[in-house]
Amino acid sequence: MEKKLTELIDKALTRRSFMARSGAAAAVAVVAGCGGSSTPAPTPTPTPTPTPAPVTLGDSDYLNFALNLEYLEAEFYLRAATGSGLSATDTGNATTTVVVPSTTMVPNLTTAQQNYIYEIAQNELDHVRFLRSALGSSAVSRPNIDLMNSFNAAASAAGIGSAFNPFASYEAFLVGAFVFEDVGVTAYHGAAGLLSNTMTGKTYLAAAASILAVEAYHAAEIRTLLIADSVATATMTATLVTPNPTYVTYAQQISKLRGTLGGGNETTLTALPPYAIPFVPTAYMPASTIVAADTTNSIAFSRTTDQVLHIVYAAAPGAGVKGGGFFPNGMTGNISVTAS
Amino acid sequence: MATFETQQLDEVIVNSRRKMLALGGAALAGLAFAGVKLAEAQAAPAYSDSDILNFALNLEYLESQFYTLATTGKTIDQVGIGIGAGTSATGGGSVVTKPGGPTSCLVPWTLPAIQAYATETAQEERNHVTFLRGALTSAAVAQPNLDLFNSFNTLASAAGIASTFDPFANDLDFLIGAYIFEDVGVTAYSGAAPLITTPAYLAAAAGILGVEAYHAGLVRTSIFIADPDGKAGLQGYTQDISATRMKLDGSSTTDDIGVGFQTVSVEPTGTTNGAATIVDAQTGSTNYSKTYSRSTTQVLKIVTGSTNIPASGAKYTGVFFPNGLNGLFS
Numbered sequence: 001m002e003k004k005l006t007e008l009i010d011k012a013l014t015r016r017s018f019m020a021r022s023g024a025a026a027a028v029a030v031v032a033g034c035g036g037s038s039t040p041a042p043t044p045t046p047t048p049t050p051t052p053a054p055v056t057l058g059d060s061d062y063l064n065f066a067l068n069l070e071y072l073e074a075e076f077y078l079r080a081a082t083g084s085g086l087s088a089t090d091t092g093n094a095t096t097t098v099v100v101p102s103t104t105m106v107p108n109l110t111t112a113q114q115n116y117i118y119e120i121a122q123n124e125l126d127h128v129r130f131l132r133s134a135l136g137s138s139a140v141s142r143p144n145i146d147l148m149n150s151f152n153a154a155a156s157a158a159g160i161g162s163a164f165n166p167f168a169s170y171e172a173f174l175v176g177a178f179v180f181e182d183v184g185v186t187a188y189h190g191a192a193g194l195l196s197n198t199m200t201g202k203t204y205l206a207a208a209a210s211i212l213a214v215e216a217y218h219a220a221e222i223r224t225l226l227i228a229d230s231v232a233t234a235t236m237t238a239t240l241v242t243p244n245p246t247y248v249t250y251a252q253q254i255s256k257l258r259g260t261l262g263g264g265n266e267t268t269l270t271a272l273p274p275y276a277i278p279f280v281p282t283a284y285m286p287a288s289t290i291v292a293a294d295t296t297n298s299i300a301f302s303r304t305t306d307q308v309l310h311i312v313y314a315a316a317p318g319a320g321v322k323g324g325g326f327f328p329n330g331m332t333g334n335i336s337v338t339a340s
Numbered sequence: 341m342a343t344f345e346t347q348q349l350d351e352v353i354v355n356s357r358r359k360m361l362a363l364g365g366a367a368l369a370g371l372a373f374a375g376v377k378l379a380e381a382q383a384a385p386a387y388s389d390s391d392i393l394n395f396a397l398n399l400e401y402l403e404s405q406f407y408t409l410a411t412t413g414k415t416i417d418q419v420g421i422g423i424g425a426g427t428s429a430t431g432g433g434s435v436v437t438k439p440g441g442p443t444s445c446l447v448p449w450t451l452p453a454i455q456a457y458a459t460e461t462a463q464e465e466r467n468h469v470t471f472l473r474g475a476l477t478s479a480a481v482a483q484p485n486l487d488l489f490n491s492f493n494t495l496a497s498a499a500g501i502a503s504t505f506d507p508f509a510n511d512l513d514f515l516i517g518a519y520i521f522e523d524v525g526v527t528a529y530s531g532a533a534p535l536i537t538t539p540a541y542l543a544a545a546a547g548i549l550g551v552e553a554y555h556a557g558l559v560r561t562s563i564f565i566a567d568p569d570g571k572a573g574l575q576g577y578t579q580d581i582s583a584t585r586m587k588l589d590g591s592s593t594t595d596d597i598g599v600g601f602q603t604v605s606v607e608p609t610g611t612t613n614g615a616a617t618i619v620d621a622q623t624g625s626t627n628y629s630k631t632y633s634r635s636t637t638q639v640l641k642i643v644t645g646s647t648n649i650p651a652s653g654a655k656y657t658g659v660f661f662p663n664g665l666n667g668l669f670s
Contacts, residue, residue, distance in 0.1 A: 078606055087607045111614070112568040115601065118615035119623075122604035126629035133628075185550050192546045193539060202534050209530050209546060210621075210630035213553040217619040217631075220557030224457075228565050231453055241452075272452055281449035285411075287463055288456040291554040293547070298467035300550030302543065 055334060059201050062191045064140045064333035065305055066208070067131040069187055071142045072312070072326055073180050074128045076166070077121035079104035079147070080173055081114075090128055092141030099146040099328075104167040113170050116225065120177070120218055127211055134207065140332035150326045151176065153314055158253040174226050175250045178269075181219035182292045183258065183311055186265055186303035188212035193302070216300065223269055223290045226251055230271050242274040262311040265301035267292040305335050313338070387668055389538050390479045394667035395636055396548070397472040399528060401483040402643070402660055403521050404469050405435050407462035409488065410507070410514055411455070413446030421466050422473060423483035432483030433663070436490060438508060445488070445508045454511040454562060461518070461555055468548055475544070481666035491659045492517065494645060499580040515563050516577050522556035523596065523620045524585065524634070524642055531633035553631070560618045563599045575600045582620075588647055589638035594622055596632070636669040 075085045075098050083105035085098055106117065132139040147166070155164030166176025192208045195201040230243040248271040259266040270289045293300045303311075310317065314325030321338040323330030330336045401416075401423065408416050415435055417423045423432030438444045449455035473480045488507075496505030507517025529549035536542045560578070567574035579598030586596045597617055604615045604623055615623075621631045634642075641647055645659035655664030664670050 081613070082606060084607060090607065112564070112616070115564075115568075115614055115616035116618065118604050118606065118613045119602070119618060121606050122615060122623045123619060123621075123629040125606055126623055126627075129625075130628035130630065185554075189543075189546050189550055192533075193543050206530070206534050206633065207630060209533050209549060210633070212546065212550055213526050213530060213631040214619050214621060214629055216550045216553030217557035217560070220554040221561045221618050224558050224561040224565075227453055228561075272456055275452045279450060279452060281447075281455055284452060284455065285459055286456050287460040288453070290457060290460060290558045291464060291551055293464065293551050293554070296467065297471040297544075298464035298551055299471065299544055299547030300554070302547065 057194075057334060059196050059198075059204050060135055060138045061334045062194050062305075063131055063135055063204060064138070065308075065331065065335045066188065066191060066211070067128065067135065067140060068143060068327070068331040068333065069184060069308070069312070070124060070127040070131060072145055073184065074121070074124040075142075075145050076147055076176065076180065077117065077124050080106045080167055080176075081117045081121040086125070086128065086142065090125070090132070092132065092139060094141040094143075096142055096144040096329075098144075099148050101148050101165050101167055104147075106167055106170060106173045109170055116221065117173070120221075123214055123218070127214070130207070130211075134204070143327050143332045144329045146326055146328050149328075150314065151179075153325070154179065154254070154257065157314065158250075158257040160250050160253055171229060171247045174222055174229065175247055175254070177218075177222045178226065178251045179254055179258075181215060181222050182255075182266070182301075183262070183303070183308060184215035185212060185219055185292065186262075186301045187305075187308045188215060189300055189302040190304050190308070194305075219292065220290055223251075223292075226269060227272065227288065227290070236277075239277055240274050241277060243272045245271045258311050261314065261316065262303055262307040265292075265303055265307070267295070267301075306339050309335070309338050387535075389536050389541050390476055391668040392532050392536055392545075392636075393472055393476055393541065394479070394481045395639075395665070395669040396529065396532065396545070397469065397476065397481060398484060398661070398665040398667065398670075399525060399639070399643070400465060400468040400472060401432075402486055403525065404462065404465035405486055406488055406507075406517065406521065407458060407465050409435075409437060409442055409445035410447045410517075411459045411462045413443040415442050416466055416469065417483075418442065419466070421469055425482040426478040426480055427473070428482075433485035436485075436487040436662070438489050438506065447508050447510065447514050449511055451511040454515065457558055457562065458514065458518075461558070464551060464555070468551075471544070471548075475541070484661055484666045485663045487660055487662050491645075492520075494659055495520065495581070495584065498645065499577075499584040501577055501580055512566055512572075512574060515559055515566065516574065516581070518555075518559045519563065519578050519599075520581055522552060522559050523582075524639060525552035526556050526620070527595070527632050527634040528636075528639045530631060531635055531639070556620065557618060560599050560620070564616055564618060567599075570600060585642050588642045588645060589634055590641065590647060591634075591638065594627075595634065596620060597622065640665070640670070 078085050079100055151166055152163045155161050166172050188208050188211055192205055195205045226248055230248050233244040235242045248269055251269045255266045255268050267289050273286050275284050312326045313321050313323060315321040319338055319340050404416050408414060422429035424430045492505045492507055496502050507513050529545055529552055533542060533545045533549060536545055563574050563578060579600055582596040582598040597620055600617050602615050602617050603612045605612045621627060621629050623629050640656040643660050644656040646656045650656055655670045657664045
């Protein structure tokens with residue numbers, strides 16, 4: 001009995017479709033497939049119709065969307081940590097490439113800095129493996145990824161400079177990581193609400209909530225480390241400490257760019273204001289902005305799949321964008337083309 | 341009686357979901373089916389979304405009082421946050437503070453960054469109280485009696501840290517105090533989210549879960565920065581606290597790890613490397629770096645320091661909630 005159900009769910013999860021759609025129109029996700037047949041689903045064949053029927057996105061589509069983001073993060077952190085990316089097995093034996101600078105292992109790290117990077121690399125690798133395992137034969141393979149031209153273009157668009165190599169130094173790595181983590185939180189938050197109300201959907205919801213939380217741990221970690229670094233490299237006089245604003249400012253510029261591409265949903269990271277020596281706490285009561293959340297109710301932001309696509313494709317609002325930015329040829333799976 | 345049954349069902353749901361997550365793939369689908377049968381066999385849930393939100397509200401009262409006292413020397417009602425039942429601003433329970441009263445809880449900050457983090461967190465936790473009370477309106481429970489003095493002494497003693505512990509004494513002790521709360525908030529929201537049926541509330545719970553995880557990441561990163569090699573003892577305190585939380589919640593598997601070190605084995609060579617444990621989640625199979633969930637009962641056991649199941653109709657009481665929580669999940 002369980003075997004039959006497993007087959008049915010697998011069948012439902014492996015259904016393919018030909019046009020990607022995303023956003024609110026697909027808000028109701030349905031895993032159909034509770035029919036009586038236990039025969040394998042036939043391989044779908046494209047139908048040459050000028051107006052293809054809308055695709056009904058299911059739970060596996062949202063998990064595959066997340067898997068694309070995890071491929072991206074894992075490739076970034078693994079390369080920063082070790083200089084090498086995902087093994088063939090973990091990419092689904094993809095024949096795709098990852099464009100990176102000639103050297104990616106971040107140089108001159110302290111032990112503590114290495115400890116941070118290795119942990120996040122392992123976490124993101126785990127998420128790739130978990131999602132691939134949960135999706136089984138439905139898992140999409142790794143798409144083409146660009147971690148070099150993408151960052152240069154983003155730096156240019158954000159006003160940071162004409163080129164930016166996130167693997168060049170510890171601080172550059174923090175800025176590169178900043179690009180991804182808050183987006184991960186908003187993407188999982190948005191996807192959580194799209195999962196179906198079936199038992200499978202609820203199971204995936206629990207997993208998505210747990211991964212959402214890990215992305216938020218990471219996001220807070222990166223933001224906290226940026227602030228800590230700005231204090232550690234502060235300018236000091238006999239009476240005043242002024243935190244170094246350089247990399248926090250980069251993060252602000254990235255935040256602004258993400259907000260433009262991805263429908264707002266940003267809390268700008270702010271450097272600590274200068275403080276006096278000796279320190280007088282009652283005269284110094286700023287609030288930091290580590291958490292990215294709505295300022296009124298302090299609920300973390302959420303993004304639609306479409307808003308996330310616009311950010312990772314580095315594409316201005318508009319329908320029909322099929323790739324660009326970190327995914328030069330687009331994501332793999334049914335959510336890969338911008339809808340608006 | 342109904343409450344106890346609810347707790348049992350709650351634990352079954354969380355535990356079976358753990359198994360599903362651990363197995364993944366096809367086995368997952370099979371267990372999902374088992375879950376359907378379980379749900380069908382049980383009567384309709386004896387709780388509503390309001391009960392779950394009220395459970396969360398109890399925890400937010402506790403967190404917001406802690407952070408607000410640390411950063412302002414005032415309780416949340418002294419800064420204009422309602423604590424009474426329903427929409428009433430007054431009529432809530434009291435807070436046991438240090439003997440010097442609320443003003444004595446203002447931390448004598450020496451690290452500007454930690455002060456700024458605490459000030460931010462205090463505002464966000466107050467916002468959560470206001471949001472939940474706004475969502476619940478007349479159904480909101482009042483703030484229960486809270487204890488932010490004896491509680492820390494009791495927990496520190498149970499964790500083997502010291503016979504007394506004052507989280508308001510200085511920046512670093514404050515971080516340890518904050519550590520006690522934040523990961524619990526993550527697991528509580530993670531456990532409660534799938535129980536919520538109203539989509540808007542689910543989205544809100546997921547969003548608050550995200551913020552609690554930001555806070556946890558903030559606190560744990562700050563502790564690691566302050567004690568990067570473990571020699572200052574802060575890492576050890578967090579490990580003691582995590583071990584105590586695990587003992588209290590009765591989980592048979594690891595569901596809490598302190599700030600410290602782990603060995604990871606990332607690609608491509610399979611060699612091992614030292615890594616931090618900023619994220620409260622085990623890496624590798626079978627957990628795959630996912631945070632944990634706790635049932636409402638497990639959370640109750642932690643925040644009341646009680647492992648004994650109370651008599652039918654009685655509440656879990658002790659530690660932070662000397663007279664128990666308000667609402668169904670208590």
